[in-house]
Amino acid sequence: MRFATLLAAAVLALPAAALAAPLFQPWIDGTHAAEPQMQVQRYDADTYVIRQSVKTNFEAPFLYLLFGQDRALLLDTGAGGLAVRPTIDGVIADWLKAHRRASIPLVVAHTHSHGDHRSGDGEFMDRPDTVVVGWTPPEVAAFFKIADWPRDIVKFDLGRRVLDVVPTPGHHPSHIMLFDEKTHLLLSGDTLYPGRLYVPADQLAAYRDSIDRVVAFTRTRKVSHILGAHIEMTTTAGQDFPMRAPAHPSEHRLELPYADLLELQAAVHEMGDKPVRDKHDDFIVWPLPPTPTPAPPAPKPAG
Numbered sequence: 001m002r003f004a005t006l007l008a009a010a011v012l013a014l015p016a017a018a019l020a021a022p023l024f025q026p027w028i029d030g031t032h033a034a035e036p037q038m039q040v041q042r043y044d045a046d047t048y049v050i051r052q053s054v055k056t057n058f059e060a061p062f063l064y065l066l067f068g069q070d071r072a073l074l075l076d077t078g079a080g081g082l083a084v085r086p087t088i089d090g091v092i093a094d095w096l097k098a099h100r101r102a103s104i105p106l107v108v109a110h111t112h113s114h115g116d117h118r119s120g121d122g123e124f125m126d127r128p129d130t131v132v133v134g135w136t137p138p139e140v141a142a143f144f145k146i147a148d149w150p151r152d153i154v155k156f157d158l159g160r161r162v163l164d165v166v167p168t169p170g171h172h173p174s175h176i177m178l179f180d181e182k183t184h185l186l187l188s189g190d191t192l193y194p195g196r197l198y199v200p201a202d203q204l205a206a207y208r209d210s211i212d213r214v215v216a217f218t219r220t221r222k223v224s225h226i227l228g229a230h231i232e233m234t235t236t237a238g239q240d241f242p243m244r245a246p247a248h249p250s251e252h253r254l255e256l257p258y259a260d261l262l263e264l265q266a267a268v269h270e271m272g273d274k275p276v277r278d279k280h281d282d283f284i285v286w287p288l289p290p291t292p293t294p295a296p297p298a299p300k301p302a303g
Contacts, residue, residue, distance in 0.1 A: 068158020111189025170207025193228020
């Protein structure tokens with residue numbers, strides 16, 4: 001049976017529901033002169049979504065701050081062009097005040113190590129009671145105790161709030177997704193979001209395996225929403241903004257339905273071994289040239 005047929009059957013099996021109202025108020029999109037450099041919106045009392053303004057960097061990435069009883073997790077630190085830590089420290093201070101606490105340890109991790117997701121790391125290196133996770137697959141695996149990268153899926157407990165860490169290389173070798181067992185949110189980074197899903201041509205198999213891994217893990221876990229790291233699509237189905245667009249008028253909502261993950265799975269299986277540009281209503285699979293092979297080290301001079 002072809003994956004398109006499997007997808008249709010899977011989508012029909014999902015609970016029927018009318019298109020829900022957006023989860024968030026409109027995000028900063030570069031269309032207003034007085035736009036702040038960062039915008040914070042609360043999903044619930046322990047879950048915050050932060051967006052970097054497209055005016056500071058065209059990538060306009062999203063960051064996620066999750067609180068448990070024992071520690072907090074900041075996922076990604078932005079694309080540079082601004083100071084990130086004051087906003088994060090402000091959210092943490094407000095959370096501590098609301099919970100009548102003096103402090104909470106902070107873990108700074110990344111969906112992956114492309115520069116638009118880690119440029120603010122330096123601001124946190126000297127922050128008290130803070131750990132900044134490394135960028136490479138071995139460092140990510142070591143921190144989260146992933147023994148068999150990328151096949152193992154492990155739990156990371158913030159204290160009465162358990163996150164499932166799912167390795168998802170393909171877009172980038174160190175990529176991970178997080179499933180939050182409290183909210184049932186799937187934080188998907190650059191592997192799936194409303195935009196151009198960049199896949200190096202020689203990494204299609206790894207990307208496809210990662211999508212299969214996430215689908216197999218989440219199929220019975222009732223994912224509430226998929227939240228990615230960017231918005232590059234407009235409200236017109238299948239239409240993205242121009243590359244490096246300075247503003248995003250009529251921007252697609254951030255959250256995606258679980259059905260989009262199944263649609264992506266079907267799409268990458270239909271491609272076979274050769275990635276092709278493939279446009280869908282909420283995302284576009286966008287092949288890139290193969291990953292460059294690192295140059296061998298120069299020979300040492302004799303003598």
